[in-house]
Amino acid sequence: MTLDLHIIRQAEQVIRQYIHQTPVLSSDTLNRQTGSQLHFKCENFQKSGSFKIRGACYSVLSLPVELAQKGVVAHSVGNHGGALALIAKLRNIPVSIVVPSDAPSVKIDAIRQYGAEVIICDPTMEARESTSLQIVEEKGATYIPPFDSYPVMTGQGTLGLELFKQIDNIDAVVVPVGGGGLISGISYAIKALNPAIEVIGVEPTAANFAAQSLAAGTLCESKNSQLKTIADGLAAGTGKLTLPFIKKYVDELLVVDDELIVEAMELIWTRMKIIVEPAAAAALAAVLKHSDRFHRRNTVLIMTGGNVNLNRLPWS
């Protein structure tokens, strides 16, 4: 398997009834401030509150029926877990989400609210993986990875197709990079449609694993399961399957400090009155830091999600 434009188009048809076509917003103030024409693609308004529903949805829908009925499993305390829980509920199949015991209770509650079985494990990556594997073996459930999987990358790629329908004359697309599932799908789809469009990845300085991996020519993973960046959605190491797509289709990777991410997040909240998570704000942070690079260009910023703990905002 690999990525394929024809299959991404099929995925778009298949997942359409389960997701929103999210709006693209703009802000005169932020255009003036950056000197660019910014188009904010609002996946924070997406079902489950993030783009992750696209990949989770296509993964579930492309399972054979007998397999799907045995259920799906993921380990996640973030957007992937919520997205998988939601789509499993909509399809009426069992879903188990493995969460580490140190996960914030608000996040665990959110996953439970979607109707998922929540299984608490020790707060290590090994425990998360072994607990997930155990459920796969016991129940015959299918493990759905958060990013390093072709069905997931295909689902995220539908976002690239959608941009083309909504925005004319795109010059550049700025994509926050965590494990790389989103930017793999988007960059593949966009370059297939128009290779002249630049695809720029953004990583937090403290978690620039994609840039490190490209430089080293081998996967540099997160050694530490503790968060090193405010943009928790971007704290993952790059995937084995995603890295080759980043190498081939992404024009440049930029890094941004947490301080600038928080500043960008506050600008978006204050000026645009929309709630985006730090990972999404990283895209604007990159434009603020490299404004010359985006000057007068039609620049699309992927607002990856809006799932934020409203009791703990980074500026208060």
Added chain:
Amino acid sequence: MTLDLHIIRQAEQVIRQYIHQTPVLSSDTLNRQTGSQLHFKCENFQKSGSFKIRGACYSVLSLPVELAQKGVVAHSVGNHGGALALIAKLRNIPVSIVVPSDAPSVKIDAIRQYGAEVIICDPTMEARESTSLQIVEEKGATYIPPFDSYPVMTGQGTLGLELFKQIDNIDAVVVPVGGGGLISGISYAIKALNPAIEVIGVEPTAANFAAQSLAAGTLCESKNSQLKTIADGLAAGTGKLTLPFIKKYVDELLVVDDELIVEAMELIWTRMKIIVEPAAAAALAAVLKHSDRFHRRNTVLIMTGGNVNLNRLPWS
């Protein structure tokens, strides 16, 4: 002078180039939770962050040129001050905003950022009014009231016309009530177009001056300039000009407690990922409290604005 549908239509043409046609959003989750079909009219995305730009804009644009060039003045620490400052700047005329010395510095800074001259006065309503009057006399500037003025009410009435263009088969419109400028304009326009549509006003329990005034048959004003409700935008007493319109065109006034307003605000932020101020959330609070009344009905909720101090959220 009075309100007139023909003039509201003219106002709509005149102010069009200075304001946004704001989107109408919906939420499957909130529809399920309330049993209603909710249409959120997002004036939180409006220029200056609230609907107040409509009335301020029409007030400024309907001034004779020689008068406009002498400038405009208002006393406000809220949305009206920001809106007037913005439209005056866009029209390149002088603007002075009188603010009491106890106003939060973030609000004063926001008004300054729009380019207005800020004049600090003692924190009493008398001082605010006398200081404004002084500027009117010294500069020949025109005082623009926040709500009790036909041009202001006419400008807010354009929101009623806009709803008709955007939403089919409206059953009810729920409007937060402060001084009554917004609900006067909207209810007048809506009843002129379709008297079968219900217009429901919402007041905070601690500031239900419109209901009190209707019951007493005379204006019951706010005796205390201190805020009594989290919905500071709704803390004003009803106007002399607005009360007769509320009496004639509004079907019912509902009250909601601050606790429910905060709950509604958190629901909108969490579920819809948009930033609305407490005054806006009061509309959803009324639907939550009286869900039977709105059951299965196409209900429009006016999201009046989104200007919130992000460092001091009511639930944290």
